[in-house]
Amino acid sequence: MFSVIPGFRLSLGITLTYLGLIVLLPIAALILQASDVGLVRYWAIITSPRTLASFQITIGAAAAATLFNAIYGLALAWVLVRYDFPGRRFLDTLVDVPFALPTAVAGLALTALLAKNGWFGAPLADWGIQMAYAPAGIVCAMAFTSIPFVVRTVQPVLEDLEADVEEAATTLGASQLRVFWTVILPAIFPAFLAGASLAFARSLGEFGAVVFIAGNQPFRTEVVALLTFIRLEEYDYPAAAAIAVTMLGFAFIMLLTVNLIQAWHQRRAIRED
Amino acid sequence: MSEGSAANRKRVGDGAVTRAVLITLVLIVTAVVVIAPLAVIFTEALKRGWVVYGQSLVRPDTLHAVGLTLFTALVCVPVNVCFGIAAAWTVTKFSFPGRGLLLALIELPFSISPIVAGVAYLFVYGAQGLLGPLLEAYDIKIMFAVPGIVLASLFVTAPFVAREIIPLMMAQGREEEEAAVTLGASGWRILRTVTLPNVRFALLYGAALCNARVMGEFGAVSVVSGNIRGQTSTLPLQIELLYQDSLATAAFAAATVLAGVALLTLVVKLIIEKLDAERARLEVTRSVGH
Numbered sequence: 370m371f372s373v374i375p376g377f378r379l380s381l382g383i384t385l386t387y388l389g390l391i392v393l394l395p396i397a398a399l400i401l402q403a404s405d406v407g408l409v410r411y412w413a414i415i416t417s418p419r420t421l422a423s424f425q426i427t428i429g430a431a432a433a434a435t436l437f438n439a440i441y442g443l444a445l446a447w448v449l450v451r452y453d454f455p456g457r458r459f460l461d462t463l464v465d466v467p468f469a470l471p472t473a474v475a476g477l478a479l480t481a482l483l484a485k486n487g488w489f490g491a492p493l494a495d496w497g498i499q500m501a502y503a504p505a506g507i508v509c510a511m512a513f514t515s516i517p518f519v520v521r522t523v524q525p526v527l528e529d530l531e532a533d534v535e536e537a538a539t540t541l542g543a544s545q546l547r548v549f550w551t552v553i554l555p556a557i558f559p560a561f562l563a564g565a566s567l568a569f570a571r572s573l574g575e576f577g578a579v580v581f582i583a584g585n586q587p588f589r590t591e592v593v594a595l596l597t598f599i600r601l602e603e604y605d606y607p608a609a610a611a612i613a614v615t616m617l618g619f620a621f622i623m624l625l626t627v628n629l630i631q632a633w634h635q636r637r638a639i640r641e642d
Numbered sequence: 643m644s645e646g647s648a649a650n651r652k653r654v655g656d657g658a659v660t661r662a663v664l665i666t667l668v669l670i671v672t673a674v675v676v677i678a679p680l681a682v683i684f685t686e687a688l689k690r691g692w693v694v695y696g697q698s699l700v701r702p703d704t705l706h707a708v709g710l711t712l713f714t715a716l717v718c719v720p721v722n723v724c725f726g727i728a729a730a731w732t733v734t735k736f737s738f739p740g741r742g743l744l745l746a747l748i749e750l751p752f753s754i755s756p757i758v759a760g761v762a763y764l765f766v767y768g769a770q771g772l773l774g775p776l777l778e779a780y781d782i783k784i785m786f787a788v789p790g791i792v793l794a795s796l797f798v799t800a801p802f803v804a805r806e807i808i809p810l811m812m813a814q815g816r817e818e819e820e821a822a823v824t825l826g827a828s829g830w831r832i833l834r835t836v837t838l839p840n841v842r843f844a845l846l847y848g849a850a851l852c853n854a855r856v857m858g859e860f861g862a863v864s865v866v867s868g869n870i871r872g873q874t875s876t877l878p879l880q881i882e883l884l885y886q887d888s889l890a891t892a893a894f895a896a897a898t899v900l901a902g903v904a905l906l907t908l909v910v911k912l913i914i915e916k917l918d919a920e921r922a923r924l925e926v927t928r929s930v931g932h
Contacts, residue, residue, distance in 0.1 A: 372736045391796050448668045462911065468851070471855075473858065473860040473897075474901055478680070479679055482678055535653055536653065597758070628746065
């Protein structure tokens with residue numbers, strides 16, 4: 370501890386006690402409960418067809434949602450940073466709507482939009498496309514709730530980008546696409562990747578928005594979070610613990626990935642200074 | 643993108659066509675994916691007129707859910723504001739081994755699915771949980787009751803305030819606090835008169851976000867509440883119950899309350915950003931005047 374400022378022990382004490390009671394105790398209890406299940410039974414639960422199907426659906430939908438947000442988020446960040454136009458501030462505020470809006474409300478709204486008689490669902494139904502109560506609906510719900518991640522991680526990096534390299538490359542006759550590909554994209558890539566990982570992690574665990582729209586049929590539109598919930602309601606605590614601890618493991622892996630990407634980014638920033 | 647025009651232009655994407663196309667595309671997608679969901683909530687709620695909307699809102703079970711939601715927010719927001727300040731003070735005013743780990747720990751609840759959080763709480767305070775037998779012996783009910791809802795909400799929203807003020811306090815450094823120490827100020831006085839005024843806008847926005855999230859939390863609360871109608875339903879759970887009962891208008895009416903809270907949160911953010919920009923301008927004017 371190197372500081373003349375007082376209050377270290379008190380503030381550290383409050384922080385650690387609170388984190389211990391509110392965050393670490395439940396996580397420890399979950400891990401403890403899951404370890405009681407035993408390895409053989411754990412494996413049987415996780416590799417049962419219904420669990421595997423729910424993992425497949427969740428990961429697939431989360432990947433699709435992240436792909437959408439990677440493209441849309443990058444375009445959104447670019448437009449917000451590079452262009453000035455009427456309504457830019459308003460657009461910037463709209464980006465935060467998915468964070469501020471409760472997931473249950475988002476799920477309800479998306480279901481109303483995409484159901485067969487909804488604003489978007491009706492014309493899509495004419496084309497023979499079903500969104501609500503289908504895997505596509507899960508993708509929509511996940512995409513909506515994770516919109517801000519890519520935008521908010523890329524935006525500050527794009528703002529800090531110096532114009533000189535870009536100008537030099539353009540003056541030397543490189544095409545705009547090439548300058549974007551070889552100068553701008555490498556500079557924002559770590560932030561972009563971190564944002565996309567956060568969006569993916571969030572989508573994997575999304576529950577509120579998904580349960581409204583998914584229809585929740587086993588083997589078709591049942592996500593992992595919902596299966597955990599169903600096992601709890603059936604009082605099948607070993608299965609709930611096993612699935613929940615697996616989701617926790619996924620969360621830790623994603624967290625580690627994001628931190629590694631950010632560390633890589635910082636190292637690069639320091640080297641460039 | 644001919645070479646001639648490239649030489650005139652300085653930066654990528656400054657061309658009129660690229661600019662117009664990108665802005666238009668982004669605006670269209672945003673209208674479809676962000677504005678339409680917001681709009682549909684209000685149109686569905688008001689579809690059968692204001693009178694029905696009003697009646698749907700004042701249903702006793704919905705009002706009870708509003709009360710429980712307000713109570714939860716009233717407990718969770720102040721607690722997490724205090725935690726946020728303590729955590730930010732610890733990690734920004736001192737250097738110590740394990741600081742990076744502590745930072746990661748503060749953000750941990752963000753990465754954990756609300757459902758997993760709910761399940762984890764059940765394994766602490768539920769009948770078969772770690773403390774279950776003890777709680778049962780003293781007849782204390784935490785799960786499927788209000789304390790469980792408060793605890794799960796605390797978990798989910800723990801990082802919100804801390805995350806808003808930590809980057810700012812990190813950027814502001816320690817000089818002002820160190821100067822105050824030299825002048826003989828106590829820790830509490832420094833916090834009250836130096837540190838908090840410096841981060842007041844971020845603190846306010848963090849509290850507003852925390853509030854919106856507490857009021858809207860669904861996954862974790864649906865595990866720990868047991869969802870007993872008229873007893874342990876918060877507003878988001880009430881929306882689901884109404885929707886399952888095919889009372890769509892009532893569900894959307896309840897949803898407008900939470901959507902209103904969300905929009906209010908964003909208005910708070912806009913105002914704060916404006917105040918912040920004004921303050922920055924004043925500071926620039928002042929330093930130019932020197």
